[in-house]
Amino acid sequence: AQKVTQAQTEISVVEKEDVTLDCVYETRDTTYYLFWYKQPPSGELVFLIRRNSFDEQNEISGRYSWNFQKSTSSFNFTITASQVVDSAVYFCALRRMVYGGSQGNLIFGKGTKLSVKP
Amino acid sequence: DSGVTQTPKHLITATGQRVTLRCSPRSGDLSVYWYQQSLDQGLQFLIQYYNGEERAKGNILERFSAQQFPDLHSELNLSSLELGDSALYFCASSAGATSSYEQYFGPGTRLTVT
Numbered sequence: 478a479q480k481v482t483q484a485q486t487e488i489s490v491v492e493k494e495d496v497t498l499d500c501v502y503e504t505r506d507t508t509y510y511l512f513w514y515k516q517p518p519s520g521e522l523v524f525l526i527r528r529n530s531f532d533e534q535n536e537i538s539g540r541y542s543w544n545f546q547k548s549t550s551s552f553n554f555t556i557t558a559s560q561v562v563d564s565a566v567y568f569c570a571l572r573r574m575v576y577g578g579s580q581g582n583l584i585f586g587k588g589t590k591l592s593v594k595p
Numbered sequence: 596d597s598g599v600t601q602t603p604k605h606l607i608t609a610t611g612q613r614v615t616l617r618c619s620p621r622s623g624d625l626s627v628y629w630y631q632q633s634l635d636q637g638l639q640f641l642i643q644y645y646n647g648e649e650r651a652k653g654n655i656l657e658r659f660s661a662q663q664f665p666d667l668h669s670e671l672n673l674s675s676l677e678l679g680d681s682a683l684y685f686c687a688s689s690a691g692a693t694s695s696y697e698q699y700f701g702p703g704t705r706l707t708v709t
Binding site (some may be wrong): 514520521522524527568581582583584585586587588 | 639653683
């Protein structure tokens with residue numbers, strides 16, 4: 478079975494602090510995709526990143542960085558110098574890497590609500 | 596803007612009623628996914644259609660059904676509504692049916708059952 482756990486339900490930081498959102502996943506597949514999505518107060522789901530399971534390189538995009546460690550089944554997300562606009566619910570998700578069939582659906586964690594205070 | 600449209604944006608109805616949520620995928624996308632986001636269950640996959648055919652089913656109740664039409668838009672029908680069906684319903688589309696294709700989410704339809 479596939480499962481994504483985001484143990485942090487809510488995090489509150491002050492602007493300019495760094496914050497790391499944890500994500501631990503479970504899967505028996507050897508190949509899969511991992512994702513992070515952002516859901517601002519307006520409600521839409523905004524895609525942030527996709528990683529393939531065979532690519533463990535960390536990625537940095539501006540103030541965002543992602544640490545993928547297959548050995549610990551973790552895919553953590555760090556926001557550096559947080560800003561008020563970063564306030565949102567962040568979801569980690571898993572998708573099986575299946576070719577020629579279906580099961581392309583996303584399996585989401587429960588989300589972490591990040592509040593960044595000025 | 597993802598290019599996926601969902602109507603209506605908000606829907607308020609009473610228990611026992613039936614509603615239809617509509618989704619138009621991005622131009623050229625053949626696959627449509629429906630997800631439900633509720634306080635209890637979080638974000639969960641309901642059903643997937645590809646080019647008019649059902650491809651995968653998740654935790655979709657028997658009171659719920661969906662279809663994808665020849666013009667590729669999709670509708671999610673919810674009947675005999677209960678208070679617990681109140682949720683944000685998302686539609687996502689992708690070019691293909693398999694997991695190698697990116698999913699793009701619509702803005703969601705917020706359903707409130709009173």
